[in-house]
Amino acid sequence: MxxxxxxxxxxxxxxxxxxxxxxxxxxxxxxxxxxxxxxxxxxxxxxxxxxxxxxxxxxNSIARSLVRKKTNLIGVIASDISTSFFSSTLSYIEEAASQNRYNILVGNIKDNLDKELKYLHVFKEMQVDGIIVMHEKMNKHIERFLQTLTTPTVFCSAKPRTTVDCPSVNIDDMQASYDTVKHLIALGHRRIAFIGGDTKEISTGRNRYDGYLKALVESGISVNPEWVRFGNFKMKDGYEIMQSFLQGEYLPTVVFAVSDDMAVGALNCIVDHGLKVPDDISVVGFDDSSITETVRPKLTSLHQPIQQIGQMSVDILIKMIEGNSPGVKEVVLSHKLVERDSLRSLL
Amino acid sequence: MxxxxxxxxxxxxxxxxxxxxxxxxxxxxxxxxxxxxxxxxxxxxxxxxxxxxxxxxxxNSIARSLVRKKTNLIGVIASDISTSFFSSTLSYIEEAASQNRYNILVGNIKDNLDKELKYLHVFKEMQVDGIIVMHEKMNKHIERFLQTLTTPTVFCSAKPRTTVDCPSVNIDDMQASYDTVKHLIALGHRRIAFIGGDTKEISTGRNRYDGYLKALVESGISVNPEWVRFGNFKMKDGYEIMQSFLQGEYLPTVVFAVSDDMAVGALNCIVDHGLKVPDDISVVGFDDSSITETVRPKLTSLHQPIQQIGQMSVDILIKMIEGNSPGVKEVVLSHKLVERDSLRSLL
DNA sequence: GACGACTCTGAAAACGTTTTGATATATTTT
DNA sequence: AAAATATATCAAAACGTTTTCAGAGTCGTC
Structure with a gap:
């Protein structure tokens, strides 16, 4: 014994x-x-x-973390990882992190701000070395939390409020939207419907809408409020909004949606109503996610370099963690329109 | 001072x-x-x-974990989280875990066995309370690792080798495949092409193939080797395999693919060649993931209850962690065919 | 053969909690 | 009013590492 x-x-x-x-x-x-x-x-x-x-x-890396004050953990807040845009981005984030010997803790909040706050708390308790936020809506609590948080944090494909001081990695949403609408106009389109996102709480939504407006105004095209609707970036939203467009007196010649999912919803709605894309109505999406190639006709879409966005977010975060460097404030990556089969020229 | x-x-x-x-x-x-x-x-x-x-x-939960010997961490091994099946499953796993105050560490291995082994090691070092494996390929190293591992582990939508003793949550893949092929036969189909998965290393691939064979043999239909090909569950595989079917002397009347992604690849291939689905060729998928509704015609598919699968995996794991109970060995959930628009009757 | 400069090693102090005794005081039971 | 119990508190040990410090050996140089 x-x-x-x-x-x-x-x-x-x-x-x-x-x-x-x-x-x-x-x-x-x-x-x-x-x-x-x-x-x-x-x-x-x-x-x-x-x-x-x-x-x-x-x-035992728990014991090691305790004395070293370093967990090699990165917490990621995602709105909805079952979505193609976020799951791709997440996978690039994971790849970049793993190459640098960091591991990833995912918080999938499904647009629930309480859950977001809960996860931020958990991340802090778990002593994560850094946080990546892929979500933009905020309330007072989250804002205050982020303001007093000393853990390095970067916003990925999202921008913090000006009251919160974190670097962000994005494309220039307003310019991207402006560029694609200008392109539509150049192709002879005048009746350009717009399926936007939340413009109050999401800068991405706001900016893409602004780009649309600017392009129209600049070209002397009046904005038809019947052809402007806002959804929540999901396929279902695009479908339903398109349905309302189809019930209008006049049809647009092209529909520009600020997410691929909404664009596909619109595209399917058009097809389901017996119309042809792009012969009757053209459709253009935003993100250039993998769904653009799974749908027929293949979707023309504004390309976001999501691999770069994910990787850059991690790089910046790690630099903040390890370098103690102040680092960049904001990274703006370049976009481009990828032409496929859902857009036709009217000329 | x-x-x-x-x-x-x-x-x-x-x-x-x-x-x-x-x-x-x-x-x-x-x-x-x-x-x-x-x-x-x-x-x-x-x-x-x-x-x-x-x-x-x-x-500081690191300190707490050290003394309590409990991290409230669950490590998840996923083959590819950018895929719709895995990202959905992962999101259900996250949900169930989070409801039970567990957090999730994701290891996205992209079919790389070295990365899988690396993650298993990391999980062990991090003292995770439990592991969920959504991947089946294995080599000697991984097998040995799992054999000596005392951390509770469950296989989710995958089965461990018999030499590894872990519970698993699945549907009856062989029966599911058998049922759908029988259904095709009942609809008058005789020329049934099959797009399978890896039959050597993946039980899911093996079983779905066996179900296909059994149904044909039982109905006295001879198996045409020209109409049987194996891919890696991706859309691209389905597309390419379908291309080879279309170059054959005779066309099948229906193609059954063992993943929705491969089915969609096949469907798009058919459409791209100017044929009609389901008028010329029917297509049936497997998983009933969200992609079934994004494609036109909507894809008929064998439904896996992935929410249940994810949740049940977590429940079992937590029971093993907290209850010290031996728990179940194997959970088999029920499947069903969801009929949409990509399959027609020949009668 | 003394001095410094390396190389090697171990004891002990941290890291931030939870948990275990021990002790003291209040409350109830006999 | 003594005994038993319940409540309240704290000091110290524990968890499994890394890190600091001090000491011991080895070597080359003057």
């Missing part, structure tokens, strides 16, 4: 002390070989490595 | 000791109010809570 080793349940955890004993050295020495430190005799190093192998020892 | 508080960089971390001092009590007492323990005078409790608020104190 000698051995009362620390076994809890069935799990007998082997720790650095066990390795030290087995190898006949102190735990400091084991720690040194674990971290590839200098000043360990080759012979001793080998012995320790053997002991580690024999005992199947895996260091 | 009195105050040499522990500030590192700019961050001055406030800990339980600071709260204790401010409230004029010991840290044990603070800990008790933190955990809602008994034996704290109401008056003291309020004072402590006030101190917590004043100092904006957030407990």
């Amino acid at each position: 000698e051995h009362h080793r620390k076994e809890e349940g069935n799990v007998l955890a082997v720790n650095i002390k066990d390795v030290a004993e087995k190898a006949g050295v102190s735990i400091s020495t084991v720690s040194r070989v674990l971290n590839n430190g200098k000043y360990v005799k080759q012979e001793v190093r080998l012995a320790v490595q053997q002991a580690i192998k024999d005992l199947n020892f895996v260091p | 009195e105050h040499h508080r522990k500030e590192e960089g700019n961050v001055l971390a406030v800990n339980i000791k600071d709260v204790a001092e401010k409230a004029g009590v010991s840290i044990s007492t603070v800990s008790r109010v933190l955990n809602n323990g008994k034996y704290v005078k109401q008056e003291v409790r309020l004072a402590v809570q006030q101190a917590i608020k004043d100092l904006n104190f957030v407990p």
